[in-house]
Amino acid sequence: MQNQSLWTATHRMPGYSALKENMQTDVCVVGGGIAGLTTAYLRGQEGKKVIVIDDGELAGGMTQFTTGHLVSAIDDRIFHIEHLHGEANTRLAVQSHAAAIDQIEAIIKKENIDCDFFRVNGYLFLPAGEPEEILDRELAAAHRAGFIAVRKLPSPPLTLFDAGPCLEFPEQGQFHPLKYLAALAKAIIRDGGRIFTSTHVDTITGGVPAKLTIGNHVVIAEQVVVATNSPVNDRFAIHTKQY
Secondary structure, three states, X not given: OOOOOXXXXXXXXXXXXXXXXXXXXXXXXXXXOHHHHHHHHHHHHOOOOEEEEOOOOOOOOHHHHOOOEEOOOOOOOHHHHHHHHHHHHHHHHHHHHHHHHHHHHHHHHHHOOOOOOEEEEEEEEOOOOOOOHHHHHHHHHHHHOOOOOOEEEOOOOOOOOOOOOXXXXXXXXXXXXXXXXXXXXXXXXXXXXXXXXXXXXXXEEOOOOEEEEEOOEEEEEEEEEEOOOOOOOXXXXXXXXXX
16 A cells, blocks of 8 residues: 555554544643653543544554654764753753653553564664764763663674674664554543544643644643644744754
8 A cells, every 4th residue: 555654554543533522631632643642641540631632543643654663872863962962961862762662661561562562772883984983972972871881893783784883772672653552542541531533733822721722622721742743833933943
């Protein structure tokens, strides 16, 4: 099927209807991917009344096209984050990524979710023409950020080609995201939450309470979590910074 990801080809997500009424809740999560459903599940476990809203289907955005890897090795390079934000904030970034993997693993164990989760080592190696000094800078920055288990190796454990020197990032994760999220969605409903798909949020107004407008309907929430790939609550400021 055209535009169908590997995940959607191997697992079907549960379907939900669109929002068609005014509602009030403790927490409204906009976005039904990994971040959104995990957040909604955790708040529901705390006894909060939760609503999840997604513009399309659950996990229908970036989540369905993910590689299924859960990593604390930051794509933008740890030394680059350190240059922009300093050592202390870089340490927080690395720790938060590692904590997210631990949290997902804990949820999987608690809910007994069969989603092919296992811990794996990740390897960073260089494309042709890039200097080895990049790996040395990344290794030093990783250690400064508290990721002291990272080590440099002569090559990754590949059999198809020789990739040359690399960094090994231990205790990363891999799973089937849709199997995880399908079970999570059911747990959210079990805990009293509501999920609405094919529901486009027009505006989000901050404050206590906050207000979301959805066509002719309104959702009032004590807290709003925007868990979309590209934030929808402040398009100009966020997208300018991203650019």
